[in-house]
Amino acid sequence: MKQLxxxxxxxxGEELARRYQSKGWQVWATTTQEEKYHRLKSDGIFAYIHNFDEEGTLDLPLEVRFDAVITSVPASQKNESEVLEARFSRIFQSLCSIAYDQHYFLSSVGVYPDLDAxxxxxxxxxxxxxxxxRLAEKKMLxxxxxxxxxxxGLFGKQRIFAKYFQGKVVSSGDQPANFVHLDDVLGMLEGSIARHIPSGLYNVVCPEHPSKKEVILxxxxxxxxxxxxxxxxxxxxQKRVSGKKLTDLLDYTFKYPSPLDF
Structure with a gap:
């Protein structure tokens, strides 16, 4: 049996867990939320309550070799650099203690500067x-x-861009939307894991970039x-991020090529 x-x-992560569980994989997952912990366990997922901002050992099974690991712990802007350094050092140590074939860290196109480019x-x-x-990316790399x-920017299901601007003044409407739909992220992760893509950096973003105003309306x-x-x-x-590298590598066809389709 394959292990994720x-x-x-x-x-x-929860959407990904259920997708791989339906494929017959055994899925292991960490969460900081007790309610989610119980929900995952009741669905047959090996769940742990673990906060990487706190000292403590994550007792992952040393006898299991994971086919793939997804790290979806955020590098939040509200945290000080020292907090992030400690957070990702603990993740690093946890991953050094286990055997795995592939590791994917989910970062953000926010790493690029806000420039006309x-x-x-x-x-x-x-x-x-x-x-x-970049601190988080380098540690994981x-x-x-x-x-x-x-x-x-990740949207889909109940996460709808217009929801967050109801009755508000919008100052970012002229900016291009560098967005991606949840289903396409899951699809590209699945394709990447199946093909064992080369290690490196990959942008995951829609090929079309309408203005945020157009998407909101x-x-x-x-x-x-x-x-x-x-x-x-x-x-x-006018900041536009290209995801062509991964799209071409996987020969991937977007379900939602434009944020206007979400």
Whole structure:
């Protein structure tokens, strides 16, 4: 039986866990939430309550070799660098103690600077990139067989962009949307695990980049949310992130090529 380990089983992780469980894989997962712990266990997932911000050993089974590990613990901007360093050092130590074939760390396209530019994985200016996200990425990339997936803004199911702007003034409407749908992230993770893609950096983002204003208006109309009170553009940088590298590698066809389709 194949084995999947998910560190930080959040919204995406839980969807992934159930998808692989349906394939007949044995799934292991950590969460910080007691309610989710009981829900995962009741569904036959080997669950642990574990917080990587706290001291303590994660007692993963040393006799199991995991076919794939997904680390979905965030490098939050609200945390100090010292907190993030400790968090990812503990994750690093946990992964050093087990055997696995592939490891994927879920990062964000927010690592790229907010500039008028098109970005891909070869972007060279380390000093311009988000230091907290890069701290986490570098720590994870120091592990063997690791790929970093830089996700676009993640939407799908009940996570709808227009929901967050009802009756509000929108200042970012002129910016391009570097988004991706949950189903496409799951599809590209599945394809990557199945093909054992080479380790490295990969952007995971829709090929189309309509303006955020267009996405808000379209999703508000589709899901019957209140429109924003107004659009007052500020900081209208034209930042577009390309996910072509991974799409081409997997020969992947997006279910939702544009955020207007979400």
């Amino acid at each position: 380990l998910i560190l930080g089983c959040g919204w995406l 098109d970005f891909d994985e070869l972007y060279p200016d380390e000093t311009a990139m988000n230091p907290k996200l 120091s592990l063997p067989a690791t790929s970093v997936f830089r996700l676009g 379209k999703s508000a109309e589709k899901y019957m949310f209140e429109y924003p009170s107004s659009f007052e553009p500020q900081a209208s940088f």
